[in-house]
Amino acid sequence: MSLFATFNSIAFVVIMMIGLYTLIARQNLVKKTLGLGLFQTGIFLMYITLGVRDGGSAPILQEGADLAYSNPLPHVLILTAIVVSLSTMAVALALIIGVREEYGTIEADEIATIDRAEAEEGHEA
Amino acid sequence: MSDPVLLINVILLVIAVVTAIAAMWTRDLLGAVMLMGIYSLLLAIEWANLFAMDVSYTEAAVGAGAATILLLTALTRTGIREKAGPNFHPTALLTVLVTGGLLIYGTADMPRFGDPQAPATVNVAPEYIAQNVGKVDAGDDGPENDFGDHVPNTVTAVLASYRGYDTMFETAVIFTAGVCVILILRPLSPSARRETAQNQEDA
Structure with a gap:
């Protein structure tokens, strides 16, 4: 029972760490963006879990009903965060398309190689 | 394990974590985007299970819908294969x-x-649920000053009233992101292109 009661605080760390691992280990820029999105959803899970209350229902008030409502504040914060995460993802993807047009690749290590080669050419010229 | 909310929560999160690992593992970007769409949908069910209804339908619309469409659109310009390489990174x-x-x-x-005794539940949440925040006590003979008839959905009340500025500037964030995407992706104007070519010749 105690494992299940603390399951979410382990699960959100696991989800965040899968995203962080992808961010570091993978070179593909689109994959890195997906990893970043995963990292954000881990944080969403932590906040929503904080708002849960035993026997609580959705925080929509009902006339004459004596209900325990779950905490609406984490929900509001995460609504904002979801929209902001979409905005950052849109800008990141636009930048990746720009990188692809400029370098012909979206692998971070290949881009670094091209940059280094160009810098050396600049020194020789 | 009598609480169905807790049981469904654990089952959904296990499936979601497996989906997330699969999405990050595959080298096929199209497959990864699809798996992330499934993951978002699982999260939407999970939010509904945890009684975060507003978050649930936002996640379904934004996470599983809009984000997937954005990613697919980007993939048409970047290619769908990820370069092979080692999965293990010390x-x-x-x-x-x-x-x-x-x-x-x-x-x-x-x-x-x-x-039920968690600080997040006992501290300010009851005030927001009672929609008392912002009410001014004008004394016994003054009129009671509040926001008038409150909407029954407390999430909407907090979002549009107590955090109104925050929500207003959230639209500024989206607008800025849209402007950034347009500026990055628009083709160069003919005069700017001539200038770039001139610079490259000079260099």
Whole structure:
């Protein structure tokens, strides 16, 4: 029972760490963006879990009903965060398309190689 | 395990974690985007299970819908194959293990799932649910000054009233992101292109 009661605080760390691992280990820029999105959803899970209350229902008030409502504040914060995460993802993807047009690749290590080669050419010229 | 909310929560999160690992593991970017769409949908069900209804339908619309469409549109311009390479990355593994260990250590004293005595539940939440925040007590003979008839959905009340500025500037964030995308992706004007070519000739 105690494992299940603390399951979410382990699960959100696991989800965040899968995203962080992808961010570091993978070179593909689109994959890195997906990893970043995963990292954000881990944080969403932590906040929503904080708002849960035993026997609580959705925080929509009902006339004459004596209900325990779950905490609406984490929900509001995460609504904002979801929209902001979409905005950052849109800008990141636009930048990746720009990188692809400029370098012909979206692998971070290949881009670094091209940059280094160009810098050396600049020194020789 | 009598609480169905907790049971469904654990089942959904296990499926979601497996989906997330699969999405990150595959080298096929199209497959990864599809798996992330499934993951978002699972999260939407999970939010509904945890009684976060507004978050649930936002996640379904934004996470599983809009984000997937954005990613697919970007994939048409970037290609759908990821370069093959080693899956094992010692530095990444070490970083993840240390960070994850510290985070789990930090969550050790967090309240248990659904604790009615949790600080988040007993502190300010009752005020917001009663929609008392912002009410001005004008004394016994003054008129009661509040927001008038409140909407029954407390999430909407907090979002549009108590955090109104925040929500207003959230639209500014979206507008800025849209302007950025247009500026990055628009083709160069003919005069700017001539200038760039001129610069390259000079260099």
